[in-house]
Amino acid sequence: MIASLRPLSILGLSALLAACAGQHGSGLGELPSSPPGSIAQLLQQAEQSKPQQALLLRLSAADQALQQHDLAQAQRILDALPLDTLAPAQQMFASTLSAELALARQKPKSALQALQHPSFARLGELPMTQQARSRLARAGALELDGQTLEAVRERIALAKLLDARHSQDNHETIWRLLSGLSSERLDGIADTERELAGWKQLLKLTRSNASPARQVADIAQWQAANPQHPAALQLPLAVVQLQEIANRPLTHVALLLPSQGQLASVASALRDGFLAAHYQSGARGELKISLHDSSQLNNLDAFYRQARSEGVELVVGPLEKPLVNQLSQQAQLPIPTLALNYSEGRQEGPPQLFQFGLSAEDEAREVANRAWADGLRRAVALVPSGEWGERVLAAFRQDWEARGGSLLAAEHVDQPVQLAQQIANLLQLRDSENRARTLQAGLGSAVAAQPARRQDIDFVFLAATPAQARQIKPALSFQYAGDLPVYATSHLFTGSNDPARDRELSGIRFCETPWLLGSDGEGLRSQVVGQWPAAAGSLGRLYAMGADAYRLAPRLSQLQMAPGVRVEGLSGSLALAPGQRISRSLPWAEYRDGRLQRLEPSRQ
Structure with missing residues (x-):
């Protein structure tokens, strides 16, 4: 949704950066002005004018059509212009219009191609307003094409051409673009690029x-x-x-987690991660943390009344989904709350409720993002049978198809004995075998034919347990699909590397928390693992989530006010999504000869 609005904002700013008329430089030619009259009147005047004036009037008419979002009319006018015979200034103006048209149609590569016209070698000789307009179009095209750092570099150059008002908008856009980059991408910026x-x-x-x-x-x-x-x-x-948050620090947080029941061990890891982050922050004397047992909770209203009377400013928890469901159905909450799970359904909860968890749906969307950035467009899916698999598949399908990708087929993995047949169905191997049998029957003699999988698949989306994944990857190879890229959620990773067993997973790419891929969080992970060795394994995801809940606690209002802000955590890069749910973006790794290899971030 945001991306679809950017071209319109570019067009709006372009209208304010309208080019000035006049001669500019030796042999550069004249730029069109903004003459009075409608598009039809300008085109009529062009019919009655000398060739050079007619060209300028048609360029003005095309510009006016673009500003009025009449894209078809603007395109017709530009298509009729003999671009190669125009003066350089007019070529740059027309090419910039073409780029803006392409952006309005969500075609950044076409926009970038238009802005590569040889005439742009003389862009610096044009008035600053036209230079700014052309560079703005290029910055927008680079952003829409996923070339974020190049878009930032273009906007840094653009800043010198803008007035104070537009400079501030550009300033905030630079920050927004950089905020969307992972820490690894930022680390790649050389200190020689000083600004x-x-x-x-x-x-x-x-x-x-x-x-x-x-x-x-x-x-x-x-x-x-x-x-x-x-x-x-x-x-x-x-x-x-x-700065405003720092001036109004939290003084009392209530940590509401169960100490009994089947979620007690999960709650213990979350609690230890939260408290470890607190001790490391140096805010021990500034923030009071009171511990409350949600497994003994009979009445949420009574808990909030007591918490409010004790001066609690934020509740972190509960963890239990029924309690989170209860909170989500309230119109208002007396105290802002960061629940450590997600409510069922997608209905809007009260404005004081934030929800944070290790969502499998986030990981499915992360797979869609990475595969798309890697240039893949056609997918098949293997997910577990049952409600969890359906949710993961639905999240992947929705995000993938919204990007323009195709999900060609999906199979639900259940009994291992059915796995070969399910993969054969997914790859349409039986169709290939049937064609060979039909040909053999028609010829009346044996035919040497090897089954062939369908060739329109770019990759496999996989959500599976470690045991399932160790069966699926060899089965793909057995079914003539060993060359197909496999992109998976973190559920296939046990949290520790066993090269002998994991060799069967070689080639699988998967997303995972920074914690389990070795990010230390300024020493926090080492401290936690030293005290609780289980945090080095799959439980580490929960310790990371607890630490991140601590980091999110004082920043919830900031995330509300500025949706583009991200918190770089140990469970992922965190941002506020619709419904006040915390979404996670994750780093990637790949199994190579049974060993984990951290992957470079994608461009986007």
């Missing part, structure tokens, strides 16, 4: 595990060391909001 490196340094300070007060102090030191940097002269809105 871009300054943006990187500031962003990384906002992503540290320190308390908001410590972060604000570090940011002030960065400003003092970089007094002329654009972001130091005018801090991005998200940083200003962080």
Whole structure:
């Protein structure tokens, strides 16, 4: 949805950056002005004018049609212009219009191609307004094409051409684009790119595990060391909001988790991760954390009344889905609450309720994002039988098809004995065998034919347990599909690497929490694993989630006010999604000869 609105905002700013008429440079030619009259009147005047004036009038008419979002009319006018015979200034103007048209149609590659016209070698000779318009189109095309860092570089160059008002919009866009990048992508920015490196340094300070007060102090030191940097002269809105948070620190959080029942061990890991992050933050004396047992809870209303009377400012929990469902059905909550699970359904809950968990649906969407960024477009799916598998498949299908991908087929894995048949169905191997039998019957003699899988599949989406995955990958090879890329959720990873057993998984790419892929969170993971060795295995995901719940706690209002803000956590890169649910973006790894290999982030 956001991406579809960007071209319109580009067109709106382009209208304010309308080119000035006049001669510009030796042999550069004249730019069109903004003459009065409708599109029809301008085209009629062009019919009655000399050739050079007619060209300028038609360019003005095409520009006006574009600003009015009459894309078809603008395209017809541009198509009728002899681009190769125009003066360089007019070629750049027409090519910029073509790029803006392509952006309005969600075609960034076409826009970039239009902006590669040889005439742009002289862009610096045009008036600043036209330079800004062309560079703005290029920045928008790079962003829409997933070339985020290149879009940022273009906007840094663009900033020097903008007035104060548009410069601020550009400033915030640079921050938004960089905020969407993983820490690994940011680390790839060289210090020699001084202005871009300054943006990187500031962003990384906002992503540290320190308390908001410590972060604000570090940011002030960065400003003092970089007094002329654009972001130091005018801090991005998200940083200003962080300063406001630091000025209103949380003083009392209630941690509401069960100490008994089947969720007690899960709750214990979450609680230990939360408290470990608290001790590491240095805010021990500033924040009171009271522990409450949700397994003994009879009445949520009574709990909130007591918590409010004790000065609790935020509730973290509950974990139990029935309790989260109860909270989601309330119109209002007396205290802001970060639930550690998701309610059933997608209905809007009260404005004070935030929901955070290790959602399998997030991982399915992460697979769709990575596969699309890798240039894959046609998928088949293997998911477990049952309600969980249906939810994961539905999340993948919805996100994948919204991007324009095709889900060609899906199979639900249940009994291992059926696995060969299910994969054969998925790959349409039986169709190939039937064709061979038909040909053999027609010829009346034996035919040498090897079964062939369908050739229109780009990759397999896999959601499976480790045991299932160890059967599925060899079965794909047996069924003539060993070359098919497999993209999986984290559920196939036990949390520890066993090369002898995991060799069967070689070639599978999967998303996983930063915690289990080795990110240390400024030493927090090492401290936790040293005290609770189980945190090094699959339980580590829960310790990471508990630590991230602590990091989210003071920043919930910031996430509400600025939806583009992300918190770089140990369970993933966290952002606020619709319904006030915390969504996670995850790093990637691949099995190679049974060993894990961390993958480079995708461009997007």
